[in-house]
Ligand SMILES: Nc1ncnc2c1ncn2[C@@H]1O[C@H](COP(=O)(O)OP(=O)(O)OP(=O)(O)O)[C@@H](O)[C@H]1O
């Protein structure tokens with residue numbers, strides 16, 4: 001089944017468009033990578049998908065056209081977005097962040113269960129329940145952002161540059177978690193990254209974005225070491 | 237000494253009024269970064285509604301309740317009709333829009349009810365107690381109790397409820413809140429509603445002391461602005477404590493500082509605020525500097 | 530063609546202003562003169578708020594300082610009213626520097642509230658110093674009479690005086706805004722830290738801005754006293770400072786012409802709305818203010834005729850017109 005189907009998506013900030021009519025699909029249960037150089041428009045794609053920037057074109061999420069839904073409604077439908085720079089509430093405690101992540105869930109029992117489940121999965125967060133999120137380390141914050149996104153029971157998890165500012169070992173750890181989520185919980189993931197080599201090892205499919213349009217796409221394994229991919233990083 | 241404690245008690249009572257209006261101002265500021273100069277006049281208008289209901293024979297407590305709900309709806313309406321459309325404008329324009337609210341609601345009260353002063357019913361019985369020579373009236377005690385209830389209520393709502401968490405999140409960062417599915421605009425709207433209701437409570441406390449008149453909240457607004465600045469514009473607790481400090485300082489200063497006296501008492505909140513700000517530029521409980529107008 | 534027209538526009542404007550007494554009745558001329566006196570005070574505020582980014586909500590009190598200086602010098606010392614005007618400006622300027630002292634530490638909202646406190650205390654202070662100020666009864670001043678050779682009415686003569694004061698103020702402000710001083714002021718507004726790093730003396734710059742702005746308020750106040758012939762604490766209630774702020778913003782705070790447009794707005798619009806309906810005048814005025822800010826966000830002087838229809842329609846387009854959520858640059862107290 002197709003999780004996400006995007007057709008003719010254009011978006012921008014004010015005068016000029018940043019995205020020029022991009023099309024792509026994300027199949028259920030896969031990990032899809034969006035690669036591209038700085039300023040290519042990767043973040044803009046995710047922001048358009050989650051309704052933070054106005055966009056033209058159609059977005060079908062699990063068969064439903066969500067182009068006219070607002071950001072909050074899209075979260076309720078199961079679209080989670082971890083923004084670039086984590087997006088945790090620095091003033092809130094770890095626990096409050098998780099509670100905020102579960103805003104769209106109304107069943108209190110389920111919230112409590114989920115919280116315990118993700119505390120068990122991320123013991124470092126459990127130890128810091130009452131600590132302010134702003135005082136966590138970068139890796140812990142990324143885990144918190146991930147756990148918080150999972151609290152909304154998403155069907156599709158979009159993550160913007162999870163490796164940003166993290167040590168390679170921590171990045172590796174985060175990607176392992178993605179893989180586990182994908183295998184064991186059948187989670188679909190859309191990951192935006194600059195670190196192409198690492199991402200392509202974990203992803204099933206990849207799209208390479210250059211100045212607002214896709215230049216290369218295909219199975220991740222085939223793109224690994226592909227020259228065109230390298231080129232788009234070296235810049236035009 | 238008896239005089240001193242008497243003045244402190246009186247000061248706390250009027251401080252409770254400043255504190256409630258300051259709380260309303262701070263809640264709105266935290267959520268939308270707007271100082272609502274019309275807050276006091278909106279409260280006066282709601283107090284008139286309560287008075288009118290009483291006049292029509294509705295039991296006092298019921299009319300206060302109904303008017304409180306009306307105040308809440310008024311806050312929501314103002315947000316939708318005035319604040320949202322100007323929200324993208326430069327800050328100066330927003331300031332003039334809230335000054336416009338001030339003018340509109342004052343004129344509305346004046347038009348509907350005239351400029352005569354009206355006796356406003358008090359929630360508290362007309363009794364008092366003598367404690368070692370200090371007279372504590374039921375209304376003074378009641379005002380302080382109302383403030384404590386307000387403080388406890390906002391504390392509980394913001395700390396322990398889902399709605400409170402969502403409102404805090406929206407105030408902290410709109411975009412991040414949207415990403416967890418919080419309908420931010422609805423939260424800000426509710427914030428305006430709650431603030432209007434809290435402002436109405438302040439007007440309920442003022443009414444019996446001063447008589448009801450369309451301009452009764454005007455002097456209070458300055459004190460409330462000073463209280464909020466003193467406490468820190470991003471701290472509801474700070475606003476309330478600031479209000480009490482301003483109330484006590486005003487009452488003591490007007491009596492013990494002969495060169496100020498009763499007629500210049502309005503400078504006291506300003507002086508106290510100025511001194512605090514010079515020592516701590518973010519206010520007593522503030523965390524972020526309020527830089528731009 | 531259009532550039533040539535533009536070249537003649539200032540001359541045409543001056544001609545129109547000078548010719549005004551021929552066409553409008555005296556009572557209107559009087560009100561226009563009053564508006565000009567406010568306009569001078571608003572011009573001061575614009576210099577402060579629009580060009581150096583500091584706020585002063587005591588502008589009405591400084592206006593009062595100027596007015597009382599003129600009145601006292603005239604009543605107690607028998608000076609010619611017109612000769613007192615420079616002293617009205619100087620005294621208000623000095624007091625403005627004192628009011629501006631907190632501005633060295635405080636900014637924005639906090640400064641606004643502290644200065645508004647000054648505005649609130651001012652009428653009380655006038656009452657307290659009643660030996661000098663005449664207390665509630667106020668002071669009545671002499672009016673400078675039109676000389677024999679002057680063909681027009683007394684009002685026209687005073688109108689001329691107002692125009693001269695306005696012209697002097699405009700010259701002072703334009704000269705200040707040009708060149709190095711102007712650049713320094715804008716640097717103060719846009720980024721004080723960088724301005725300081727570039728060698729701008731923040732303390733001096735800020736206080737100077739306060740001094741000039743307050744002196745203009747004082748000049749306006751002195752003129753107001755002469756025009757009105759009578760002042761009392763009632764004339765300088767805290768709302769006066771708010772009116773001056775409204776005038777500044779409605780006119781457009783980074784515009785010299787805007788100051789006078791705003792003054793005309795605050796002098797005439799409340800009157801017009803009361804004429805429309807005496808009971809509802811205030812209500813209509815308040816709605817006007819709100820409506821103005823929805824349509825002319827940069828003030829009237831910033832309004833472009835060709836964009837007007839779009840601006841009006843924009844008010845009714847609720848979708849995407851909200852700044853919440855998202856970045857809130859420079860909002861009231863943005864960090
Ligand atoms: N808020 C904004 N306002 C105006 N332009 C913006 C805004 N955000 C991004 N842009 C522009 O849009 C383009 C694409 O930005 P985007 O953030 O989507 O790139 P990106 O691929 O995520 O880059 P990076 O890898 O650096 O995060 C850039 O040219 C950027 O300057």
Ligand SMILES: [Mg+2]
Pocket residue numbers: 042043044084160161
């Ligand atoms: Mg990005």
